[in-house]
Structures are given as C-alpha cells and as structure tokens.
Amino acid sequence: MFGYAMRRVLSALPVALIAVTACFFILRLAPGGPFDGERALPPTTLANLRAHYNLDLPLIQQYFIYVWRLLQGDFGPSMVYNDFTVAEMLRIGLPFTLMLGFSAFVIGTVVGLVAGALSAVNQNKWPDYVLVFLVMIGLVVPNFLMASVLQLTFGVYLDWFPAGGWRAGSIPHLVLPITVLVLPHAGRTARLMRGSMIEVLGTNYVRTARSKGLGTRLILARHAIKPALLPVVSYLGPGLSYLLTGSLVVEQVFALPGIGKYFISAALNRDYGLVLGTTILYMFIILAVNLLVDILYAWLDPKVRYH
Amino acid sequence: MKFTQTLKAVTSAGAIALLMSSAASAVTLNMMNGSEPGSIDPHQASGDWENRIIGDYLEGLMAEDANADAIPGQAESYTISDDGLIYTFKLRDGIQWSDGTPVTAGDFVFAFQRLFNPATASDYAYLQFPIKNGSEIADGSVTDFNELGVKAIDDKTVEITLEGPTPFFLQALTHYTAYPVPKHVVDKVGNEWTKIENIVSNGPYTPTEWTPGSYIKSVKSETYWDAANVQIDEVNYFVQDDLAAALARYRAGEYDILTDIPSDQAEWIKTNLPGQDYFGAFLGIYYYVINQEKPPFDNPDVRKALSMAVNRDVIGPDVLGTGELPLYGWVPEGTANYEGVALYEPSWIGLSYEERVAEAKAIMEGLGYTASSPLTLQLKYNTNDNHQRVAVAIASMWEQIGVKAELFNSETAVHYDSLRAGDFDVGRAGWLLDYSDPSNTLDLLRTGIMQDGAMNWGNNYGRFSNEEFDKLMDQATTELDLAARAKMLGDAEKIAMDASAAIPIYNYIAQNVVAPSVTGFVNNAADIHRTRWLSKSE
Numbered sequence: 001m002f003g004y005a006m007r008r009v010l011s012a013l014p015v016a017l018i019a020v021t022a023c024f025f026i027l028r029l030a031p032g033g034p035f036d037g038e039r040a041l042p043p044t045t046l047a048n049l050r051a052h053y054n055l056d057l058p059l060i061q062q063y064f065i066y067v068w069r070l071l072q073g074d075f076g077p078s079m080v081y082n083d084f085t086v087a088e089m090l091r092i093g094l095p096f097t098l099m100l101g102f103s104a105f106v107i108g109t110v111v112g113l114v115a116g117a118l119s120a121v122n123q124n125k126w127p128d129y130v131l132v133f134l135v136m137i138g139l140v141v142p143n144f145l146m147a148s149v150l151q152l153t154f155g156v157y158l159d160w161f162p163a164g165g166w167r168a169g170s171i172p173h174l175v176l177p178i179t180v181l182v183l184p185h186a187g188r189t190a191r192l193m194r195g196s197m198i199e200v201l202g203t204n205y206v207r208t209a210r211s212k213g214l215g216t217r218l219i220l221a222r223h224a225i226k227p228a229l230l231p232v233v234s235y236l237g238p239g240l241s242y243l244l245t246g247s248l249v250v251e252q253v254f255a256l257p258g259i260g261k262y263f264i265s266a267a268l269n270r271d272y273g274l275v276l277g278t279t280i281l282y283m284f285i286i287l288a289v290n291l292l293v294d295i296l297y298a299w300l301d302p303k304v305r306y307h
Numbered sequence: 308m309k310f311t312q313t314l315k316a317v318t319s320a321g322a323i324a325l326l327m328s329s330a331a332s333a334v335t336l337n338m339m340n341g342s343e344p345g346s347i348d349p350h351q352a353s354g355d356w357e358n359r360i361i362g363d364y365l366e367g368l369m370a371e372d373a374n375a376d377a378i379p380g381q382a383e384s385y386t387i388s389d390d391g392l393i394y395t396f397k398l399r400d401g402i403q404w405s406d407g408t409p410v411t412a413g414d415f416v417f418a419f420q421r422l423f424n425p426a427t428a429s430d431y432a433y434l435q436f437p438i439k440n441g442s443e444i445a446d447g448s449v450t451d452f453n454e455l456g457v458k459a460i461d462d463k464t465v466e467i468t469l470e471g472p473t474p475f476f477l478q479a480l481t482h483y484t485a486y487p488v489p490k491h492v493v494d495k496v497g498n499e500w501t502k503i504e505n506i507v508s509n510g511p512y513t514p515t516e517w518t519p520g521s522y523i524k525s526v527k528s529e530t531y532w533d534a535a536n537v538q539i540d541e542v543n544y545f546v547q548d549d550l551a552a553a554l555a556r557y558r559a560g561e562y563d564i565l566t567d568i569p570s571d572q573a574e575w576i577k578t579n580l581p582g583q584d585y586f587g588a589f590l591g592i593y594y595y596v597i598n599q600e601k602p603p604f605d606n607p608d609v610r611k612a613l614s615m616a617v618n619r620d621v622i623g624p625d626v627l628g629t630g631e632l633p634l635y636g637w638v639p640e641g642t643a644n645y646e647g648v649a650l651y652e653p654s655w656i657g658l659s660y661e662e663r664v665a666e667a668k669a670i671m672e673g674l675g676y677t678a679s680s681p682l683t684l685q686l687k688y689n690t691n692d693n694h695q696r697v698a699v700a701i702a703s704m705w706e707q708i709g710v711k712a713e714l715f716n717s718e719t720a721v722h723y724d725s726l727r728a729g730d731f732d733v734g735r736a737g738w739l740l741d742y743s744d745p746s747n748t749l750d751l752l753r754t755g756i757m758q759d760g761a762m763n764w765g766n767n768y769g770r771f772s773n774e775e776f777d778k779l780m781d782q783a784t785t786e787l788d789l790a791a792r793a794k795m796l797g798d799a800e801k802i803a804m805d806a807s808a809a810i811p812i813y814n815y816i817a818q819n820v821v822a823p824s825v826t827g828f829v830n831n832a833a834d835i836h837r838t839r840w841l842s843k844s845e
Contacts, residue, residue, distance in 0.1 A: 032720030037353070038737065040727055040766045041430060043758055044446035048428035082346035083501050084519060092519050151555040163559040164552055165545060166521050253552045255545060257520035265343075265548075270720045 034079040086277035093259035101244035108185030116193025138187030237293035340544040349483040364508040365486040373840040375833035391472030412459035414487040475744035538842035565820040587830035590740035591815030596769035610807035612667040631813035641832035643743035648797035676709040688735035689722035726768040771808035
C-alpha cells in the first residue's frame with residue numbers, strides 16, 4: 001500500500017513541473033503586461049519596474065530563476081499587491097479558503113446523503129417531491145444569484161446574519177457563504193444518493209430481506225446504505241476539489257479573505273507571481289485530493305493496487 | 308481610613324466605568340472602499356481606494372479641506388518667491404509620528420528623494436516632476452540626490468524649488484506622492500515599513516489591522532496635531548468589489564458609506580434612500596480616442612462626423628442610467644485655474660441631434676461612405692458592462708452616418724497595450740485628474756517625444772499632433788499670470804477640440820451613498836472626503 005502511494009506521489013511530480021512550466025510561458029506570452037494600466041508610465045519608470053521584477057531578462061532566464069526560487073519555497077513578489085509577497089498572501093488566504101471549502105464539503109455531504117436516502121425511501125411520495133424540488137434549486141440556481149438572494153433575504157430584510165464581510169471567530173459571518181457553497185454540493189450528492197439507493201432498494205437481496213420481515217431501518221443499515229454509497233464516493237473527490245478551488249464567486253460577493261478572488265484578479269492584472277502562486281496551490285490541492293481518492297480506492301479495492 | 312478606601316474604590320470604579328463607556332461609545336465609520344489596496348505606501352500606491360486610506364494616516368505639507376481644496380497640513384504656513392519658483396514651508400510646532408518621534412523637515416526631504424529614486428520605481432512620481440531635478444533623478448541622468456529641489460533649511464523649514472512656475476503646485480502637494488514617510492522606520496525596516504507591526508502615521512489615523520481581501524482598520528491618532536477636532540474614533544475600509552453586494556450590505560447597515568454603486572441602481576437609490584445619494588460631477592473624462600496615424604481617421608472631417616453623431620444627452624441618463632454629464636470639451640467642469648474660460652462648445656452644439664446626424668451624414672457621403680458602402684472600423688474597449696453599453700449605443704448611432712463599427716473587447720491590460728501600440732481604429736479611454744488643473748487633461752494631447760529612436764506618445768493614444776497646440780501648452784508652463792495662463796490653455800483646448808482630436812463623451816460623476824448618521828460629507832469635484840472632516844451619530 002505504501003509503495004503504491006509513493007508511486008502515485010512520484011508520478012504527480014512531473015505533472016506539477018509541466019503545469020508550472022506551461023503556466024509560466026503561456027502567461028508571459030499573453031498580450032499585455034502587469035504595468036499596462038489605464039495610464040502610460042514614463043519609460044524610465046517602466047524600465048525601473050521591469051528591472052525590479054527581472055522582466056528585462058531573457059524569458060528562459062526568468063523561468064529558471066523562478067523555478068530555482070520556487071524550489072526554495074519562494075513564490076516571489078506580487079506585482080500588484082506590493083505590500084505582500086505572494087507567499088504571505090497565500091499564507092493568509094489559504095486557511096480561510098480551506099476552512100470554507102471543508103466546512104461546505106462536510107455539511108453538504110451529510111445533508112446530501114441524508115436527503116438522497118430519505119428521498120429514495122419515500123420515492124414518489126410528498127417528501128420525495130419536496131426534496132427533489134429543493135435539490136433542483138440547489139443545482140440550477142447559479143451561486144452568484146443564490147448569494148444575492150440570501151444576502152437580501154437573511155441579511156437585509158430579516159437581519160438574521162451579516163450580509164457579508166468577515167470577523168475572525170464569528171460563525172454568523174460564515175452562515176450565508178457556506179450555505180451558498182453547500183447547496184449545489186448537497187444537491188449533487190443527494191441526486192446521486194437517491195438514484196443509487198433506489199437501484200439498491202430494487203435488488204433481489206433487499207427484496208429477500210423484506211420478505212424475511214426485516215424493517216426498513218434495518219434493511220437500510222445492513223444492506224442498502226453501504227452499496228449505495230459507492231457511486232457517491234467517486235463523486236466526493238471532484239466535489240471536494242471544486243469546493244476548495246471554486247469559491248471565487250462566494251469570496252467576491254461576501255468580501256471574504258480567501259485566495260479565490262486573487263486568482264482571477266491576478267490573471268486579469270497579469271500579476272505573474274500571484275497567478276503562478278495561486279495556480280500552483282490549486283494544482284497541489286487537486287493533485288492531493290485525487291491522490292487521496294486513488295489511495296482510498298486502492299484501499300477499498302485491492303485489484304487497483306496491482307494494476 | 309475607611310473614607311479614603313471608599314473614595315479610592317469609587318474613583319477606580321468611576322475610572323473603569325469611564326474607560327468602558329468610552330470604549331463602548333467609540334464611533335466607528337464603516338466604509339466600502341472598493342478593491343484590495345495594492346499598497347498603502349504612498350510611493351507604491353496608484354488608486355483612489357488606496358488614497359482614502361493613505362490620506363487618513365499620512366499628511367503632507369498641504370492637506371485637503373472638506374471641499375478638497377488645498378489647506379496647510381503639516382505646514383503651518385508657506386511663502387512663494389516672486390518668480391513662483393521657491394516655496395518655503397514652516398512646519399507646525401509639536402507635530403510627531405504616532406510613535407512619538409518628531410516629524411521634521413528631514414522626513415520630507417527623505418520622502419521626496421525616495422519617491423524619485425529609480426529603485427523605488429514609483430508609478431506616480433511624475434506628478435511631482437515640477438520639482439527641480441525630479442525627473443532627472445527618476446530617469447537616472449542625475450545621480451546626486453542633493454541636487455533635488457527639496458531641502459531642509461532646518462528641522463522646521465522645508466524649501467522646494469521648482470523647474471518652472473507651477474500654479475497647481477500647492478494642489479499637487481496634497482497628493483499622496485508628496486506625503487512624508489518616517490525616515491527612522493524606513494531606515495530600520497526598509498520597504499516593510501507599511502506592515503501593520505511597523506507602520507507609524509502623522510495623520511489623523513493609524514492603521515492597526517489589515518486582513519488582505521477583507522478590510523483595513525485605522526484608529527484615531529492622539530498624536531495628530533488636530534486630534535481634538537477629529538470626531539470619528541475608528542475607520543474600517545472594507546474590500547468589496549461586488550457592487551450589488553455592497554449595496555445590500557449598506558442596506559443591512561454594515562456600511563456607512565458606499566463609494567460606488569451598481570450603475571443600474573442609481574434611480575432606485577435616489578427614490579428609496581432619499582438624501583443619501585451624493586452624486587455629483589467630478590474631475591474625470593470618458594472619451595474615445597481615434598487613431599490619427601491611420602487613414603481615413605487622419606482626416607479631421609471624419610473625426611468631426613463621428614463626434615457629431617454621438618448623442619451624448621442619452622448616454623448618462625439612459626444608456627448608463629447614472630446621469631453622467633454630456634461632455635464636448637477636454638477640461639471637465641469645476642477644474643481649478645481655469646477661471647474666465649467658458650466650457651468648450653463645438654460650433655455645432657446649437658443644432659438638434661437630428662440636424663447633427665444629417666450634417667455628419669453629409670460629410671461622410673462627401674467622402675464616399677454611405678449605408679451601402681460604409682466605413683468599417685473597429686471600436687475597442689476594455690471589458691466592462693458599462694463600456695459595452697456605451698459602445699453598443701455609439702455603434703448604432705454611427706450606423707446612421709454610414710459607419711459600421713465592429714466591437715472588440717479585451718481585458719484592461721490587453722486593451723491599453725493595443726492603444727499604446729497604435730493597434731486600433733477607435734478606442735475607449737478615461738482619465739481621472741490627479742490634480743485640479745486644465746493642464747492635467749490637456750497634456751494628454753501633446754505630441755509625443757522621441758526616445759531611444761522611437762516616438763513615445765505617452766497617454767496620447769490617438770497620436771494627435773498640432774504645433775500650435777504644443778506651443779501654447781509650452782508657453783503656459785512658464786506663465787505666472789493665472790488669467791493669462793488660463794487663456795492660453797483655453798485657446799489650446801479650442802484648437803484640439805476644433806480639430807476633433809478625440810471624442811469626449813461624458814464627465815464622470817462621483818457616486819457616493821452616505822448614511823444619514825454621517826455628517827460633514829461634502830460633494831466635491833475631486834471626490835476626496837477625508838474622514839477627519841466627518842462625524843457620525845448613533
């Protein structure tokens with residue numbers, strides 16, 4: 001098992017290097033630069049800035065300098081946010097993004113599993129209709145719209161929760177943003193769970209269990225939930241990756257201090273250091289989650305280990 | 308003994324109660340400040356959202372009053388030599404940094420030297436180029452910083468020598484590029500002096516917390532020379548890019564001031580938040596540049612026809628819905644040092660829109676462009692809903708005169724890269740004035756200068772070039788008589804606009820929303836509102 005995990009970790013390294021290299025060159029070759037703003041800078045100022053950030057060196061030399069520094073854990077400076085290095089910005093923003101994503105993942109998964117199971121057990125009865133309706137809302141309403149509706153309803157009219165912003169340690173500030181993230185994740189999980197559970201409940205061994213006089217709860221606990229979970233588990237990996245890397249809109253609308261919004265603003269501003277920093281971080285998150293899922297599969301199914 | 312103990316207990320309890328009550332009654336102003344500050348170092352900042360923070364914690368020789376007019380700040384008084392070249396400032400008694408270190412003339416000299424130092428690479432250093440040898444030090448042609456025209460005569464006297472008389476220089480000194488930086492801290496920690504753990508202030512507030520992506524908090528500085536008159540105890544400058552969310556948070560009572568609004572909500576705000584809308588003209592112009600190096604746009608008649616066909620009256624109120632003011636000239640209304648010069652009006656301003664279109668159509672037909680054989684041009688703008696709305700509207704207006712505009716949008720960096728490279732027919736641009744003076748916008752139309760064998764057009768994206776215009780602009784830089792200078796600049800503006808150097812579209816308006824509990828907020832053309840002049844009731 002350890003050997004398998006190590007092989008997977010080592011195979012992820014070249015992927016990471018290729019991704020960093022591609023991102024570095026694509027970014028540099030894109031039109032526009034970090035100092036192409038609304039105002040033309042005097043040529044001397046521009047030259048000073050370019051020299052300051054090594055942009056006056058040949059591209060290949062810039063690349064090797066960047067990789068060399070990266071290997072030493074130095075993500076370099078931000079060209080737009082001058083008062084922080086990229087590493088500092090990531091260090092401040094990442095814990096928040098992780099907290100937001102993981103909270104939404106745990107809550108969304110639990111809610112989705114319970115809702116999906118309830119829906120399947122009550123198939124074509126009113127609780128099923130209500131739950132399917134709620135799941136559809138979670139799935140089809142875009143998160144920026146959901147965020148605005150929740151802000152207005154619970155922040156402005158009912159005044160139950162803050163409409164935005166963040167204070168360290170304040171749970172109420174997190175309720176609305178997490179809800180926006182939870183709904184689509186819970187919706188997808190519930191839909192998968194419902195379908196899977198309906199399939200399992202229709203199998204011969206469940207029918208046999210029923211004919212033996214076992215109650216619904218016992219059938220669920222002993223025979224249905226575990227096999228029904230398999231397709232859901234395969235979705236949890238991408239679901240977690242999405243929640244950890246896709247909180248951009250939520251961070252933007254609720255003005256939260258995560259790294260999601262830096263990713264887009266850095267790309268638009270051609271803030272090379274910050275784009276690369278956030279990309280590397282996201283890449284690391286996705287690789288780590290995929291690795292975790294692969295290892296989990298290998299643990300669940302020994303055949304995977306030997307292939 | 309018993310009485311003394313009781314007295315002590317009562318006094319202590321009173322003191323604690325007083326402390327608690329003062330802490331509880333601290334007046335906090337919550338301001339939606341827009342984007343994340345790139346820097347709060349005055350030599351690295353470049354945006355108005357940074358200016359709000361910096362102008363509250365640092366103060367220059369000159370400061371702004373509630374109307375954003377220049378008034379003495381750290382300087383108690385000043386004198387100007389008869390030739391307009393030497394400004395001598397006397398610092399106030401007892402001014403100090405928030406750590407108790409005195410603010411001296413040396414801090415100002417150090418700050419200006421740092422501003423122009425090529426190693427600092429300050430974006431905005433050029434705003435202080437009127438100072439003798441400022442630009443030469445910035446471009447490295449002068450390396451001895453003692454040659455800079457900023458001297459400390461003694462600890463309390465700063466003398467600034469200019470390259471030439473500059474009527475707007477006192478106003479330019481209110482800009483953050485002219486603020487002092489604490490030499491004693493910068494010497495110790497270098498560029499990390501703006502980290503919260505290092506920062507000191509000489510203004511009314513001191514930053515105490517900074518959560519990137521969320522907010523900066525500043526608290527009142529008791530060492531500020533006018534602290535007794537500062538009413539607000541704490542200011543939170545919130546990062547908030549999403550304007551619809553910002554309005555929701557304002558309505559939820561989380562913000563006291565909104566510094567921008569979603570453009571489609573202006574009418575709603577006026578109707579539903581009466582008395583809270585502080586919308587007013589401010590010093591900024593929105594315009595289209597026309598590439599005059601490309602035929603047929605090098606023909607002034609084509610440019611005139613394009614300009615005439617733009618119905619400016621509908622853009623602010625209807626296309627955008629925020630009421631931006633129609634603009635025909637190059638100097639926005641309310642600009643200082645322009646007294647006696649009437650707002651520019653083109654010769655065709657008296658015509659109705661239908662008559663303008665008819666005349667523009669006739670011009671284009673005369674040049675062979677008709678509906679069946681249109682002039683095809685590419686209209687470039689940077690990605691933004693409002694820019695798109697304006698471009699779509701103007702493209703349809705141009706259709707009437709035999710012009711087919713293809714819209715092309717790109718990110719800001721790419722867009723301005725194209726404009727600077729001359730890779731466009733017509734392009735969107737805007738300019739917010741750095742200081743209130745007509746030269747600040749008129750300079751955008753000066754002919755470029757040869758540098759390293761290539762023409763550097765700077766911000767003159769359309770490459771307008773007119774000898775007479777340039778001559779008047781040059782003469783104005785040395786003219787001491789303000790009235791004569793204003794006339795020269797007025798004549799220059801007329802030459803450029805008569806030649807349709809560009810298409811001015813609208814005068815920006817400031818879009819602040821201020822809660823009724825806040826007083827002291829005054830609409831002004833610079834859209835600068837220092838917290839020092841505000842107060843807030845619960």
